[in-house]
Amino acid sequence: MSASNPENRPLVEGPRDPEHDPAASYALEPEYVASLTNRILATSGETKEVLSPLDGAPLAHIPQSSEADIVEAFARARVAQEKWARTPIERRNALLLRLHDMVLDRQAEILDLIVLESGKARKHAFDEPLHIALTARYYARTAAEHLGTERKIGVIPVLTRVEVNHVPKGVVGIISPWNYPFTMALCDGLAAIAAGNAVVAKPDAQTMLTALLGAELLEQAGFPKDLWQVVAGPGSRVGTSMIQKADYICFTGSTATGKLVAQGCAERLIGCSLELGGKNPMIVLADADIERAAEGAVRAAFSNGGQLCVSIERMYVADAIYDRFVERFVARTQAMTLGATLDWGNDMGPLISEDQVTTAKAHVEDAVAKGARVLAGGRARPDLAPHFFEPTILEGVTPDMTVFANETFGPVVSIYRFSDDADAVARANQGDYGLNAAIYSRDGNRARALARQVKAGTVNINEAFGATFASIDAPMGGMRSSGMGRRQGREGILRYTETQSVATQRLMPLAPVLGMSDQTYAKVMTLSLRALNKLGRA
Template structure:
C-alpha cells in the first residue's frame, strides 16, 4: 500500500497580542453573507507575509452585501449629519486617544499583512492621530457657514454652506493600509458623511481594527461600513451607489474609477502612481543626502507612492554619491529580517506576486544592459516575499524600470551636467506625484522646485516633509491623480458647497413699464460706480 507524505504548512509567528479571538472579531465587522449562508462566497485566506502561513479567513462581500452596507450607512448618516459639529468632533477626541494607546496592536496588524519593518508600521499608525489632530483644530473654521456679499450691497446677501455629500466610498491600497484607509475616512466622517470602506484583502485586518476603535470612540452604529472583495467583483456596485469616491492605487485602475464616477456624475479624488525623481546638485551635503536617499528610495521596501525611483546627480559628485549609496544599500540589505521588533531595518514586499513584478523589472533591465551595482535578488532564505535593496545604472528608455512604476526597492542613478538638463529629465514622465531636490542653497533649490511637475516637491528630503504636513494638500498632477488629501481641500471635497442668496428688497427685478434700454443704462452705471467705490 502506497502512502503520500503530507508536509506541514508554514507556521505563523504572530505576536501574543494577536489572538484567534481578535482576528475573528475583526473579520466579523465585514458586511458579508454569513459563511453558512447558501449564497456566501468562499472566504479569503489572510496570510502572514513573513512566513506565508494562513492567519484567518476574511469574508468576501457580494454586490448585494455592498448594497446592504450602503443602506445601513445611509440610515446612520442622517442622524450623524444632524449632530452639531462639536459633538462629532468629540468622538474624534476620544478616537485620538484610543489610536495612540493601541499603536502597538495596530503595528502588529500592519506587519502581518504588509511585512514592513516595525519602525515603518509604528510610524504608519501615527498618521491617523496626526490627521485627526489637524482637523480637530481646523474643522470648525473650514466647515462653518460664511456670509458673502450679494450682488447689490445692503439689499442682498449670499451665504456659503458646506453640507455632507452623503455616503463616501473609500477604496484603500495595501501599501499603507491603515493610514490611508483611516486618514481618508476621518475627514469624510467629520464632515458629516457615512463611509463604506473597501480595504485590500491582503491587509484588511489593520483597517478593521481602526474601524473598531472609531466605533468604540462613539461613531453611531452602522455609520462606518466595511466590505471586502476583489475590485472587479464589487467595485462597480461600490462606486454606483456612492455620493463621492476616494481611491488610492494604480493609474490604470484610477482611470476605471474616474470613468465610473463620471458616468454617475459624482466627484472623486484619485491618488495614483508615480515615477518620482530626485535631483542632487553639486553643492549638496552627501552626509545628509545619502541617508535621505536611502529612506526616500527604500522605506517600506520601496512600496510608497511618493518614494524615489530615479536619482539625477551632478557629474562632479556622481561617482562619490554612487559609491556611498551602494555601500548604504549593502548595509541595509544586511539588516533585512522578518520580525515584530525593531531589529530589522529592511522588510518584506507585500506578496510573492508583487515580488515577481519587481524582479521582472530588474531582470529586464539587466538583460538589456543595465548594471546592477547592488541587490537584484530575492531572498527566500528570509521569507517568501523578500527582495534586496537594488541600485541600477546604465538604465535606458527601452527598459521597463526606466518609465514604469516598479514600486519596489529599486532605483536608477544618472549623471547630469546642468540644471536645465536635470529638470528636463525629472519632468520626462507621464507621472507627477512627488519630486526631491537637494542643495545647500535653498534659493537655488527653490528655483528648481518651481520648474518641476509634481504635486509634492521636497527640498532636502525625500517625501516625508510634504506628506506629513497635514495642513497642506497632498496630491498628484499629470497622470498621478485628481484632487488631494489633507489641508482644507481634504475636508471640503467631502461636502457640497451650497449658496443661499437673500434679497431683502426687490432691487434686481425688472421695473414694470420701464423701457429696457433705460434699465440697461442704470445697470451699467451701477457697475461702474461699484467698481470705482470698490463696493464690488
C-alpha cells in the same frame, strides 16, 4: 485596551525558534481575529485566506461580501448619515480627538497587525498610526473653519447678502490599498465623516485585519456604529458595485484601475478623487549635503520596501558630486538591516507578495541583460522571508529598459548623472506620472524655485517624502497620470461636500421698481457698475 483584547495580551505567539520548531510562525489569537472579521458585512459564506509575508503562514480567513451585503451596507450608512449630518460639529471634533488618543495608546497593537499583514519594517509601520493621529487632530481643530458658512460679495452692497454653505455629499465609498493598510484605510475617511458623511470602505484583501482594527477604533471612540461600513471582496465586483451606489468615490491604487474608477464615476456624474501611480524623481544638486542626501535617498527608495506611491525610483545627481554621492548611497544601502520580524531594528522587511518580487526581479533582470549595472542588491532573498527582495541600486539604465519609465513599486532605484539644473528638471519631468519629487540642496531658495518647474503634486526639499505627507494642512495628490483631486488640508475635506450658494435680497428686487421702465433700470444699473468699479469693488 481593546474590547477584542480585554486583557491587553500579546496578539501573537512567536516567532518560535525555527531550529527547534520547524513550524515556527506568528499566530493571531482566533478570538481576536473573529472580533475583527465580524465587523465585515458578509453573508455569502465565502472566505479568502490571508497569509503573512513574514513567514507565509495563514493569518485569517476573511468573509466575503455579496451584492446584497453591499446594498445593505449603503442602506445602513444612509440612515446613519442623515442623523450624523445633524450632529453638531463640536461633537464630531471631540470624537476625532478621542480617536487621536486611542490610536497613540494602542499603537503597539496597530503596529503588530500592520507588520503581520504587510511585512514592512516596524519603524515604517509606525508612520501609519502617527499619520492617523495627525489627521484626526488636524480635522478636529480645523473642520469648523473649513466647513463654516462663508460670506461672499453680493451684487449690490448692503442690499444683497450672499453665503456659501458646504453640505455633505452623503455616503462616500473608499477603496484603499494594501501598502499602507492603516493610513490608507482611515485617513481619507476621517475627512469624510468630519464633513458629515458616512463611509462604506473596501480595504484591500491582503490587509483587511488592519483596516478592521481601524473600524473598531472608530466605534470605540464613539462614532455611530453604522456610520462606517466595511465590505470585502474582489475589486472587480465589490468596487464596481460601490461606484454604482456611492455619492463620491475615493480611490488609491494603480493608474490603470484608477481610469476605470473615473469612467464609472463619470457615467453616474459623481465626483471622485484618485491617487495613482508614480515614477518619482529625486534631484541632488551640486551644493547638496552629500551625507544628508544619501541618508534621505535610502529612505526615499527603500521605505516599506519601495512599496510606497511617493517613493523615489529615479535619482538624478549632479556630475560634480556623483561619484561621492553614489559611494555613500551604496554604502548606506549595503549597511541596511534586513529582516522579517515584529521587532524594532529592521531597516526593511519583505514585500507583501510574490507578485511584487516577480516585478522587481523582472525589472532588474531586463535592465542587466541590456547593459545596466547593479551597484547594490539585485537578488531575491527567500532565506529571509518568502517574498524578500534586496534593496537595489541600478546604474546605466536606458530608455529601452522596462525599469526606465515603468513603476516598479519595489526596492529598485535607478541613478543618473546630470549636467545642469535645466537638464535635471527636464529629465525629472519625463514620462506621464507626476506624484512626488525630492530636491536636495543647501540653497533653499534655489531648490524651491526649481520645485515650481517640476511636474509633481508634492515636492520635498532636503527630505524624501515625509515633509509633505506629514504636513496635514498641505494638500497631497498627483498631476498627469498620477491622479486627480487632493487629500489633506482644505481640499481634502471640501471634496466631500457640495457647495451651496444662498443669496438674500433686501429692500428692493433686482428688477425695475416704483414704475421704473426697463430702459431706465438698465441705465441705473450701468451707472451703479461704473461707480462700484471706481470704488475698487470686485
